[in-house]
Amino acid sequence: MTNTSAGPVPGYRELDRLMRLMTGDEKHGPAATSTLDALWVLYSRVLRVTPRTVDDRGRDRFLLSKGHGPMAYYAVLAAHGFLDEALLPGFGAYDSPLGHHPDRLLVPGAEIGSGSLGHGLPLAVGSVLGLRAQGLADPRVWVLTGDAELDEGSNHEAIAYAGPAGLEQLHTLVIDNASATYGRPGGIASRFETAGWSVGIVDGRDHEALHTAFTTPHPGRPRAVVATVAP
Amino acid sequence: MDTMRERFIATTSRLLDEDPRLALVLAEISRDGFDRAQRAHPDRVVNVGIREQLLIGAGAGMALTGMRPIMHTFASFLVERPFEQVKLDLGHQGVGGVLVSAGASYDWPAGGFTHMSPGDVALLDTLDGWTVHVPGHPDEAEALLRLAATGDDLVYVRLSLQSNRVARPVGGGGFATVREGRGGVVIAVGPMLDNVLAATEGLDVTVLYATTVRPFDAAGLRRAVGAAEGADVVLVEPFMAGTSTAAANDALAELPHRVLGLGVSRAELRRYGRMDEHLMAHGLDPKGLRERIGGFLRQ
Numbered sequence: 315m316t317n318t319s320a321g322p323v324p325g326y327r328e329l330d331r332l333m334r335l336m337t338g339d340e341k342h343g344p345a346a347t348s349t350l351d352a353l354w355v356l357y358s359r360v361l362r363v364t365p366r367t368v369d370d371r372g373r374d375r376f377l378l379s380k381g382h383g384p385m386a387y388y389a390v391l392a393a394h395g396f397l398d399e400a401l402l403p404g405f406g407a408y409d410s411p412l413g414h415h416p417d418r419l420l421v422p423g424a425e426i427g428s429g430s431l432g433h434g435l436p437l438a439v440g441s442v443l444g445l446r447a448q449g450l451a452d453p454r455v456w457v458l459t460g461d462a463e464l465d466e467g468s469n470h471e472a473i474a475y476a477g478p479a480g481l482e483q484l485h486t487l488v489i490d491n492a493s494a495t496y497g498r499p500g501g502i503a504s505r506f507e508t509a510g511w512s513v514g515i516v517d518g519r520d521h522e523a524l525h526t527a528f529t530t531p532h533p534g535r536p537r538a539v540v541a542t543v544a545p
Numbered sequence: 546m547d548t549m550r551e552r553f554i555a556t557t558s559r560l561l562d563e564d565p566r567l568a569l570v571l572a573e574i575s576r577d578g579f580d581r582a583q584r585a586h587p588d589r590v591v592n593v594g595i596r597e598q599l600l601i602g603a604g605a606g607m608a609l610t611g612m613r614p615i616m617h618t619f620a621s622f623l624v625e626r627p628f629e630q631v632k633l634d635l636g637h638q639g640v641g642g643v644l645v646s647a648g649a650s651y652d653w654p655a656g657g658f659t660h661m662s663p664g665d666v667a668l669l670d671t672l673d674g675w676t677v678h679v680p681g682h683p684d685e686a687e688a689l690l691r692l693a694a695t696g697d698d699l700v701y702v703r704l705s706l707q708s709n710r711v712a713r714p715v716g717g718g719g720f721a722t723v724r725e726g727r728g729g730v731v732i733a734v735g736p737m738l739d740n741v742l743a744a745t746e747g748l749d750v751t752v753l754y755a756t757t758v759r760p761f762d763a764a765g766l767r768r769a770v771g772a773a774e775g776a777d778v779v780l781v782e783p784f785m786a787g788t789s790t791a792a793a794n795d796a797l798a799e800l801p802h803r804v805l806g807l808g809v810s811r812a813e814l815r816r817y818g819r820m821d822e823h824l825m826a827h828g829l830d831p832k833g834l835r836e837r838i839g840g841f842l843r844q
């Protein structure tokens with residue numbers, strides 16, 4: 315894949331060092347790096363949330379549904395000051411808040427605990443409904459899923475509801491590394507489109523393309539961005 | 546008299562008018578009853594269609610933003626079908642919510658086993674932190690719903706078409722003493738009270754009435770047992786037999802005791818028909834209860 319952008323913004327190269335502070339998650343290693351660029355662009359250029367606003371009602375919310383391989387997530391949270399990088403070497407240890415699947419009650423800045431696939435998108439739907447019911451039309455809700463995670467039927471309950479319900483504040487980022495056993499080319503995008511979502515497909519390593527896809531207006535409809543990365 | 550479900554609709558509709566923090570999530574069931582509430586509060590009355598995993602997930606997501614969600618459908622589709630959502634989206638995320646079910650164990654016998662949920666309370670017993678209310682009358686259902694709506698905790702309210710003739714004061718959390726005797730303690734849960742009172746007429750037993758079964762009122766049971774050197778306890782529950790046996794055993798751990806757990810049998814009846822026929826088949830009619838309680842207490 316080609317990178318058409320002018321190059322990652324300063325701080326990005328810190329992620330490699332932060333990732334290397336975490337060990338002991340070899341099984342999830344490849345899954346972790348698939349999300350790295352998309353997470354970096356979201357946290358550095360799109361999400362309106364900082365360590366000081368993690369409890370603000372009006373913050374943007376990011377829900378990591380694909381809880382497997384959370385090293386990139388922890389590294390990005392550390393790089394942005396949500397959690398102390400001194401915690402990273404303890405990754406997976408008994409007395410560490412950083413598990414191989416994140417727990418929102420332990421990880422500063424984490425909106426949900428995940429690990430069991432197919433829970434983040436329904437929770438994101440509910441978060442948008444809750445914001446809307448409180449008159450908070452500005453905060454955006456983002457949820458990250460994997461392509462194989464979409465095998466879980468609970469996602470399809472959420473996708474099929476959110477489109478017709480017109481949940482404009484809802485955004486789904488699908489990291490597509492072609493890991494689904496029964497995937498079909500274009501299948502993910504078409505399922506969101508059929509349900510009435512605005513959909514973009516983008517190179518998951520291209521920061522400018524990701525940023526454009528993340529910030530494309532989608533009035534009256536939820537937005538899905540399918541970010542493809544090498545398997 | 547109205548049913549508990551009708552009272553739930555009327556009460557929740559009023560609560561939605563009064564409390565802007567409250568939200569109601571439906572999965573088609575009872576949709577028509579909430580038509581007025583939905584028009585009055587279109588952003589706080591949400592029907593997600595026939596999607597029970599989303600019913601719980603969306604309710605939990607609303608709770609993440611600070612709302613108090615009430616999630617409602619038949620018990621089998623509220624607790625059993627989306628059980629992992631109940632476990633993770635509510636419990637593990639550390640948010641609260643109110644589950645209100647209809648249908649119970651044998652409310653619609655002609656509908657068959659797919660619409661029966663005798664195992665719902667036993668399933669919730671595998672989770673931490675749940676308060677379980679089993680009202681025995683529409684007035685009690687209203688009082689317990691109002692209580693549940695004001696908190697931040699995890700509450701299950703189990704509604705049924707089966708009802709006692711008169712309502713009793715509820716909501717204090719403890720078991721109420723309805724009758725006093727010395728030859729054993731019978732705990733009647735929710736709508737089982739009338740049948741238990743009829744079955745124990747003339748027996749020398751204490752009858753306790755339980756509408757809030759979790760947390761289990763262990764101290765109340767110990768008080769009812771009194772200073773005796775041993776205890777005989779019978780539980781009569783409108784769900785799976787033995788659901789509260791472990792809780793009663795734990796309450797009496799320091800005392801020699803015997804516990805008989807009566808309720809809905811585990812084996813499928815594979816019968817349709819009416820509620821009274823199912824109560825008889827499970828031995829939960831006055832005659833069946835009398836035989837088993839009298840035999841166990843040797844009275």
